[in-house]
Structure formats: C-alpha cells, structure tokens
Amino acid sequence: MPDLLAPLRTAHPRVRISLRTGDAASALALLDQGEADFAVAALPDRIPATLLTRQITLTPLVLVQAAALIAKQVPALDEPFVLPRQGLVRTAADHWFRSLRIHPHIAAEADGHEALLTLVALGYGTGIIPDLVLQYSGVRTRLQQVPTPTHPGKLAIGVCIRRADLHRPLIAAAWAVTQPGQDNRSEHATPS
Known part of the structure; x- marks a missing residue:
C-alpha cells in the first residue's frame, strides 16, 4: 500500500484518504456497491464488467x-x-x-x-x-x-476502480499513478 499511495500523496498532498483494511474477499463487492472508490485486492479470474483492474503483482x-x-x-x-x-x-x-x-x-x-x-x-x-x-x-x-x-x-493482486468513476478527478488521479510500465503492471478487464 505505501508504494501505491506514495505517488498519489506526492502528486496530490491535500487529498484526504480514508483507508480500510480487512477482509480482502469483500473488497471488490464493496467497490462494486459504491462503498469504496478504489480497492487493492486479489483478482478473480472473472472481473465484473463494471470494474477496471490493473494487476500490480503476483504472490x-x-x-x-x-x-x-x-x-x-x-x-x-x-x-x-x-x-x-x-x-x-x-x-x-x-x-x-x-x-x-x-x-x-x-x-x-x-x-x-x-x-x-x-x-x-x-x-x-x-x-x-x-x-x-x-x-x-x-x-x-x-x-x-x-x-x-x-x-x-498464486494470487494476482491488483488495483480496481469502477469504470463509471474514471471521470472523477480523484479516481482518475489514483488510477493514473498505477499506470503500466512499473513493476510489470498490466491492465485488463474481463467481463463476467
């Protein structure tokens, strides 16, 4: 998380963050339901079409x-x-x-x-x-x-956002700091 949030903090130091940790299994559901704006979670084989994900690592x-x-x-x-x-x-x-x-x-x-x-x-x-x-x-x-x-x-770990929120400045900024090109990150969205 620090490696993901540090570039956002550097680029936008006044952005207020509310960070939740806990059950990773529910992270995508919380995101899909609008209870979170951004999630870092294990990526299932099938991603809901309403979400965009970017793999950041394998563990x-x-x-x-x-x-x-x-x-x-x-x-x-x-x-x-x-x-x-x-x-x-x-x-x-x-x-x-x-x-x-x-x-x-x-x-x-x-x-x-x-x-x-x-x-x-x-x-x-x-x-x-x-x-x-x-x-x-x-x-x-x-x-x-x-x-x-x-x-x-192994699990693929990725960052996730709702497609519909990509137009929001804060979400666009968070998504931008996870651009491919570092740490072999790759973007994908597989409809379910």
Whole structure:
C-alpha cells in the first residue's frame, strides 16, 4: 500500500484518504456497491464488467505455522488448519487439498488475513496465506513458513476502480499513478 499511495500523496498532498483494511474477499463487492472508490485486492479470474483492474503483482500462497510447532517438527499437513472463511485463498486451499486427496481438519476460520495469522501464531494450526501478507504482518516474527511438496497456488493482486468513476478527478488521479510500465503492471478487464 505505501508504494501505491506514495505517488498519489506526492502528486496530490491535500487529498484526504480514508483507508480500510480487512477482509480482502469483500473488497471488490464493496467497490462494486459504491462503498469504496478504489480497492487493492486479489483478482478473480472473472472481473465484473463494471470494474477496471490493473494487476500490480503476483504472490504465492504459502503454509505457515507458529514457530513453536516448527521447533517440535510437527508436519504441516498433519496439523489442523486455519483458513479464510471465504474468498480466493479459501478456494485455492480447497482445490489444493482435493489435488492432494487430503481432507483437512479445520480448527478455525477467519474473515481477514491478520486474524488468520494471529490464530496461527497462537498455535491453532497451519495457515494458508499470501506470501505478500506474511511479509508485512505484525506477527510474522512468531511464524515460520513451512515447505510443502507442492504449493497451493498464486494470487494476482491488483488495483480496481469502477469504470463509471474514471471521470472523477480523484479516481482518475489514483488510477493514473498505477499506470503500466512499473513493476510489470498490466491492465485488463474481463467481463463476467
């Protein structure tokens, strides 16, 4: 987020920002419903025709455990799991479990990545999380990534706006600072 917002702040220092964090699975719905002007979220395969998105990065999904469990050498796939209640990470995790023919014991579900990582750090089980989230988490020092024979997948992360709002000066300015050409960003809009 700082890398995305810094150019906007530099170009428009007086713009007031209201930043919401939380359940990434609902970010596009909030945007589509007009409750947010701009979203940074994992991009699904199908984007509503009402939205424009620009991919800014890819992040692998990784398994994490509390550092205390790693010290005991408990295999990650033998532990209960802590998973997102919904969203693209949950879908990828479910698909990964099916591909490995695993029927995981789910110890807890969370509505946001930080809540999920907190439960993992407390020892509730193994979590599946985007690596990008892990790298910037406040509890990362209490966690350790665990190797797996295969990884659960990758997520495309992108910036999103409503097409209808592109004419608004603030939205146009925010969209302009995410122009392709930096960090291999690409613009796409796939109607659903």
